[in-house]
Amino acid sequence: MNDIPANAMLNAMPDLETRTGPEDHQNLRLWLRLLTCCTLIESDIRTRLRQEHGTTLPRFDLMAQLERAPQGMKMSELSRHMMVTNGNITGITDQLEKEGLVVRNKVATDRRSSIIKLTPKGRRAFKKMADSHEAWIQELFSHVSDKSRKAMFEALGELKLVAQTRLTPRG
Amino acid sequence: MNDIPANAMLNAMPDLETRTGPEDHQNLRLWLRLLTCCTLIESDIRTRLRQEHGTTLPRFDLMAQLERAPQGMKMSELSRHMMVTNGNITGITDQLEKEGLVVRNKVATDRRSSIIKLTPKGRRAFKKMADSHEAWIQELFSHVSDKSRKAMFEALGELKLVAQTRLTPRG
Numbered sequence: 001m002n003d004i005p006a007n008a009m010l011n012a013m014p015d016l017e018t019r020t021g022p023e024d025h026q027n028l029r030l031w032l033r034l035l036t037c038c039t040l041i042e043s044d045i046r047t048r049l050r051q052e053h054g055t056t057l058p059r060f061d062l063m064a065q066l067e068r069a070p071q072g073m074k075m076s077e078l079s080r081h082m083m084v085t086n087g088n089i090t091g092i093t094d095q096l097e098k099e100g101l102v103v104r105n106k107v108a109t110d111r112r113s114s115i116i117k118l119t120p121k122g123r124r125a126f127k128k129m130a131d132s133h134e135a136w137i138q139e140l141f142s143h144v145s146d147k148s149r150k151a152m153f154e155a156l157g158e159l160k161l162v163a164q165t166r167l168t169p170r171g
Numbered sequence: 172m173n174d175i176p177a178n179a180m181l182n183a184m185p186d187l188e189t190r191t192g193p194e195d196h197q198n199l200r201l202w203l204r205l206l207t208c209c210t211l212i213e214s215d216i217r218t219r220l221r222q223e224h225g226t227t228l229p230r231f232d233l234m235a236q237l238e239r240a241p242q243g244m245k246m247s248e249l250s251r252h253m254m255v256t257n258g259n260i261t262g263i264t265d266q267l268e269k270e271g272l273v274v275r276n277k278v279a280t281d282r283r284s285s286i287i288k289l290t291p292k293g294r295r296a297f298k299k300m301a302d303s304h305e306a307w308i309q310e311l312f313s314h315v316s317d318k319s320r321k322a323m324f325e326a327l328g329e330l331k332l333v334a335q336t337r338l339t340p341r342g
Binding site: 025026027028029030031033034035036037038040041042043044134137138139140141142143144145147148149151152153154155156157158159160162163164165166167 | 196197198199200201202204205206207208209211212213214215305308309310311312313314315316318319320322323324325326327328329330331333334335336337338
């Protein structure tokens with residue numbers, strides 16, 4: 001899912017799922033329904049991050065990784081952990097450093113690599129964005145019944161395990 | 172979700188969802204679980220399309236749109252309907268035309284726009300990819316219990332409706 005304006009997505013009816021016919025392609029329909037939900041929500045998050053925080057999903061994602069690693073992370077670890085988005089990690093890090101949101105420290109034992117950390121300013125900036133992000137998600141999901149949320153959480157847990165187990169790494 | 176090798180994703184444990192603490196952020200956890208499932212599956216589809224069909228998700232997505240529109244589509248309609256991926260539609264169309272998979276026909280009433288259609292060769296090529304795609308999805312979901320698939324389909328139906336209704340177009 002890339003950067004598509006939320007309204008382009010909403011106008012795009014019939015949506016992905018309705019691409020399939022009325023015949024029996026139940027698993028394909030399930031996958032397209034899942035993908036449609038993700039695409040709609042992710043696109044909204046991108047728009048809100050841009051409009052309300054002047055930032056992008058790759059920047060948010062990178063800061064989220066660092067927030068979870070108070071001891072800092074190497075560039076190589078960062079790129080391995082960026083799951084949502086595959087932005088230009090070096091470029092984003094340069095930008096965040098220039099804005100005083102992260103620092104790079106040389107590693108004593110390995111001159112070629114450095115450790116990236118959030119600065120206190122970066123930590124505060126991330127906290128604001130993360131709080132907004134959670135509030136948007138809260139608001140959205142508050143309109144979904146408890147029963148459905150519980151059912152989704154359990155069933156997606158099963159799917160996640162299957163996907164993690166079955167999808168062979170292929171390089 | 173961009174082009175990340177499937178193995179990078181699988182190595183990336185702890186995954187997105189486990190980023191949250193043990194505290195009560197249930198809706199956030201639900202969203203991250205949903206996103207993790209989508210990211211894992213979409214990344215696998217990208218890898219398989221590349222390795223088994225020498226193609227990309229934006230190409231597949233564009234051909235899927237055309238397959239659903241036997242009368243053809245204008246460039247503007249195509250870009251509105253490309254939900255998954257925001258590839259360079261003009262570039263992809265040029266490439267597919269060069270390979271004889273699509274044709275462009277001028278619109279009699281509007282000299283500036285043209286109608287894109289799959290050629291019979293394009294239709295055959297798409298059918299092969301779409302059959303593989305459905306078979307991968309079938310295989311994956313066959314390991315998920317009937318109960319979970321049914322529960323997901325219903326609950327995601329509710330979420331999709333909420334997302335389509337609540338997420339205001341914002342340009």
